[in-house]
Amino acid sequence: MSDFWIAPSILSANFARLGEEVDNVLAAGADVVHFDVMDNHYVPNLTFGPMVCKALRDHGVTAPIDVHLMVQPVDALIGMFAEAGASYITFHPDASTHVDRSLQMIRDAGCKAGLVLNPAVSPDCLRYVMDKLDMILLMSVNPGFGGQKFIPSTIDKVREVRQLIDASGYDIRLEVDGGISAKNIAEIAAAGADTFVAGSAIFNADDYKTVIDDMRTQLASI
Numbered sequence: 001m002s003d004f005w006i007a008p009s010i011l012s013a014n015f016a017r018l019g020e021e022v023d024n025v026l027a028a029g030a031d032v033v034h035f036d037v038m039d040n041h042y043v044p045n046l047t048f049g050p051m052v053c054k055a056l057r058d059h060g061v062t063a064p065i066d067v068h069l070m071v072q073p074v075d076a077l078i079g080m081f082a083e084a085g086a087s088y089i090t091f092h093p094d095a096s097t098h099v100d101r102s103l104q105m106i107r108d109a110g111c112k113a114g115l116v117l118n119p120a121v122s123p124d125c126l127r128y129v130m131d132k133l134d135m136i137l138l139m140s141v142n143p144g145f146g147g148q149k150f151i152p153s154t155i156d157k158v159r160e161v162r163q164l165i166d167a168s169g170y171d172i173r174l175e176v177d178g179g180i181s182a183k184n185i186a187e188i189a190a191a192g193a194d195t196f197v198a199g200s201a202i203f204n205a206d207d208y209k210t211v212i213d214d215m216r217t218q219l220a221s222i
């Protein structure tokens, strides 16, 4: 794994061949599997849950699975995803009544914990839980759908959160999610991100390796 992680979002994969799709994208050089859980309540869309995560583990996937919870409430799913083989579990602070407790529950369940900030959410809410975070995920689109356009104001937020992480001294990954492609990945990395979710840019391409190689070439220019 390089220090820059590429995390394909399986939201844009072919669900009828999910195991094969994940194998292919990992063989093409991806680092992490980004697993978008949507509940038709916190977001309008509805995707998949812990059983599908477990099915990927049973299929033989050993790469980290980065579970992005777009669900409300959050806590009941934490133990289920931990048992299903999640590596990271991230959730939106506005979807949990007790954010600090939910973060602690994730770590107590043996997973790495993270918070996800929607485009209009201020990073202020991170300040008092930095010691409980392994990942901060900044949404660069409004959550719920793949294939949306990157919201440019995210770049300033990436810079701001990078400073917060560096000042904290904690080892926290800074992930960005939504509208990322080989065209804008370098700018996002230069602002301070180290983990890049890409769904449609990878899975809508004919050759996953070409796209991931292209992203790595762009990242090498930082």
Ligand SMILES: O=C(CO)[C@H](O)[C@H](O)COP(=O)(O)O
Pocket: 009, 011, 012, 034, 036, 068, 070, 141, 142, 143, 144, 145, 146, 147, 148, 177, 178, 179, 180, 197, 198, 199, 200, 201
């Ligand atoms: O969390 C998400 C949407 O809520 C997805 O991870 C994200 O949209 C990835 O898709 P794309 O790269 O096509 O924008």
Ligand SMILES: [Fe+2]
Pocket: 009, 034, 035, 036, 068, 177, 197
């Ligand atoms: Fe996501």
